[in-house]
Amino acid sequence: MEELSALMQGFAVVLTPMNIGLMFVGIILGVLIGVLPGLGGANGVAILLPLTFTMTPTSAIVMLSCIYWGALFGGAITSILFNIPGEPWSVATTFDGYPMAQKGKAGQALTAAFTSSFVGAFVAVVMITFLAPLVAKFALKFGAPEFFAVYLLTFCSFVGMGKGSPFKILVSMTLGFALAAVGMDTVTGQLRLTFGQTELMRGFDFLIAVIGLFGIGEILTSMEEGLQFSGKSARINAKVVWETWKELPKYWVTSVRSSLVGIWMGITPGGATPASFMSYGLAKKMSKRGAKFGTGEIEGVIAPETAAHAAGTSALLPMLALGIPGSPTAAVLLGGLLIWGLQPGPLLFVEQKDFVWGLIASMYLGNLVGLIVVLSTVPLFASILRIPFSIIAPVIIVICAIGAYTVHSAMLDIWFMLGFGIVGYVFKKLNYPLAPLVLALVLGDKAEDSFRQAMLVSQGDLMIMWANPLVGSITTLGLLMLFWPLISKVLSVIRPPKPKEFSEEQPVD
């Protein structure tokens, strides 16, 4: 039980008054971010990242990961009370959460949502505790070809598992890679794609892209719909919480299933959004009361919330163990690690034990703190949503501008942010997925480096990607994912599939 003692060590690192305080600050900011339209987990963390530069890496990651948990919790509040998903992964929660609120059972719905979020995250953290060190140990043997194969698999899974046009997923991804290439080439020192502009030497920082794509883009889409908030009020008291908690164990099968779906979708870069939809769909199919889903079934709240949180948490496993994030928010956290001078990847578990186990310990504590905070402060956060959009919108644009400026203290970045905002708006309307773009922008240089190193070893022979069984099977799996849209089309011609009722509604993250 080496992991357990390491975890205890981690708790010791995290349990300082300073870190506990930051945890509360992080959770509250996170819920706020989750509740407000236009600010989400990814861009919220991106905006607040520069504030942590002066902290120690452990305190910084404790606060930032707590913002992430808070955002995951916060999405549920708006879904249930206002029928407006604050985050894409809480769309599925609106299906049964809002009808419950309409029936006057908002308290139960919220309690169920928060508790299942906690359960999902908890199961995922336990999984990370025991699995991450193993994966890291295994990955220590990786060479450049293996790493490139894992990158390949990551990106190809977007194509294989995403819904919508595979071309659009590919475009989003390659656009990210192209933007990542702008600036100084890390190997030869040549300037690439700068066209003589010195300002472009810095390249495009993915934090700017995240703030623009998700923040400004979101504001533009919300503005277009001319948002009118009309919400149900909720009062949560100890009695409602207790009554709901007594009821929840009945649905343990749903919880376990949703956790597993979430963990799987989180580790592979499916993300929290597809996980929540898939889990809702499965629960609907398998539950005895499945026909009543959509009219305010508590199980319809438990399933997506558990899965979304499990996925959101598991997305940190590949980030910690391999240095490959499973979601845009995990990518932003990874960017933070780089800025604090930590090299994410398998070596982190050897060289930065305190940091890694501190982070894992903070996941346990952060989610517990989160549960307590959200259960006790729902009315407060619900009242924030009653602030008219014409006040919130300019404030959020200002926050985004400040966030974009602080990354490099560069004026030009604010313009890039606005540009990315327009791209985000258009892409969202045309159903281009944004996650591949962000991940490609973050991982572009590293993926390219490992590709070049692999090519250097083999002197340009692509067969190195099949040089041994390990790298060969990862590469093959990746290619299988890449061509899955084609393969499934061929399969459906040979053997027409049963009509799927739910997967149609499943959007790309």
Place this chain on the structure above:
Amino acid sequence: MSDQHASESAGSPVVVNNNTVDAVVAVILFVIGVVVIFEARRLGAGWADDGPGAGYFPFYIGIILCISSLGIFYQSTASKARDTDAFVDREQLGRVVSVLVPAAVYILGIKFLGIYVASAIYIALFMIVLGKYSYVKSVLLAIIVNTVFFMMFEVWFKVPLFKGTLEPLGFLGY
């Protein structure tokens, strides 16, 4: 979701359809792809003396980008399954532009006035013009919000923000 909404507000004339925008975006992406390919070739997309050249990887990225954008162009123009729903109607476009243009003016303002002053003016005007709030309320809120930001960044976290070329807040000494 946006599709649902488009059908709800069918009263306003549609400016442009999804497939048209799709095709235009595909053309832009294709051009970007071509630029990447040419730049990669200029940098050396082949094998240099010491290994793959600086343009080796971007070259293939450019090619995939071009092929995919051609695919999207086909899907949006020739395919039967093309999406002819409304991309945006006039009312929606108006709302979006009413946020976008002031935002651009605001960013231009930051250059001269600095983040705090420009933000205060932006928030106040946004509230007065788009939110129809009273002058007093708007100006007061704008000042409060920016004072909080000022305290947070300059005083507590010590992250200096852009003060503008005119430095209107120079007298504060930060």
